[in-house]
Amino acid sequence: xxxxxxxxxxxxxxxxxxxxxxxxxxxxxxxxxxxxxxxxxxxxxxxxxxxxxxxxxxxxxxxxxxxxxxxxxxxxxxxxxxxxxxxxxxxxxxxxxxxxxxxxxxxxxxxxxxxxxxxxxxxxxxxxxxxxxxxxxxxxxxxxxxxxxxxxxxxxxxxxxxxxxxxxxxxxxxxxxxxxxxxx
Numbered sequence: 001x002x003x004x005x006x007x008x009x010x011x012x013x014x015x016x017x018x019x020x021x022x023x024x025x026x027x028x029x030x031x032x033x034x035x036x037x038x039x040x041x042x043x044x045x046x047x048x049x050x051x052x053x054x055x056x057x058x059x060x061x062x063x064x065x066x067x068x069x070x071x072x073x074x075x076x077x078x079x080x081x082x083x084x085x086x087x088x089x090x091x092x093x094x095x096x097x098x099x100x101x102x103x104x105x106x107x108x109x110x111x112x113x114x115x116x117x118x119x120x121x122x123x124x125x126x127x128x129x130x131x132x133x134x135x136x137x138x139x140x141x142x143x144x145x146x147x148x149x150x151x152x153x154x155x156x157x158x159x160x161x162x163x164x165x166x167x168x169x170x171x172x173x174x175x176x177x178x179x180x181x182x183x184x
Contacts, residue, residue, distance in 0.1 A: 042130065062103055063110045065094045069129055071120025084128050091136035095169065108140070108169040116176040130173075137171050144169060 067087070068076040075082050077090060095111040097104035105111035113133055117126055138153070144165050145153035153165060 042127075059112065060106070060110075063105050064112050064114050065091060065105070066114040067116070067129060067133070069115075069117045069121045069125055071118040073122055073125035075129065084125075084132060087129065087132040088136045088139070091133055092140055095136065096140060109167075111172065113173045114176060115173060117178045119178045119180055121178070133173060134171075137169065140169050141165050 066076075066078055070076070075084060075087065077087065078094075082090065091113065094104050095108050095113075097107070115129065115133065141153040145151060145157065145161065148165070149157075149161055151157060151161075153162070
């Protein structure tokens with residue numbers, strides 16, 4: 001029988017028995033140490049849940065600023081077609097009612113912005129409309145802050161000032177359930 005050399009006894013295989021364990025441990029390590037960025041979205045404070053039926057109070061039509069956005073991203077503001085660019089100014093005039101018009105809000109504390117979308121409304125159009133309405137309130141808060149305290153409305157101003165300004169001009173935005181394509 002021929003003698004086997006050390007070269008013949010060495011195999012060219014790598015023992016991969018523990019490779020799966022190492023890969024699994026690395027996977028767990030990266031899952032635990034990786035942070036996932038969250039989308040922030042729109043911060044809206046929702047009313048608390050209630051089992052009671054809502055109070056069917058009648059709103060005066062003059063106090064409601066209705067904004068409808070259809071599936072083609074077109075606006076209907078208080079029954080009239082309007083471009084998004086005019087929305088902020090029209091909302092400010094409606095809320096503050098500087099000329100005491102009969103078809104505008106009685107006072108800022110009674111003003112209600114009603115926003116209704118079609119299910120086909122694009123998210124971009126919804127955000128543009130929402131941002132314009134929010135900007136109208138921010139500008140009104142800033143104007144009131146400048147008049148009362150001589151400082152711009154900001155996050156750094158005292159909490160008591162912000163609370164008083166928001167009590168005089170509360171942010172009231174009512175979002176209705178979206179309608180199906182083309183309804184209403």
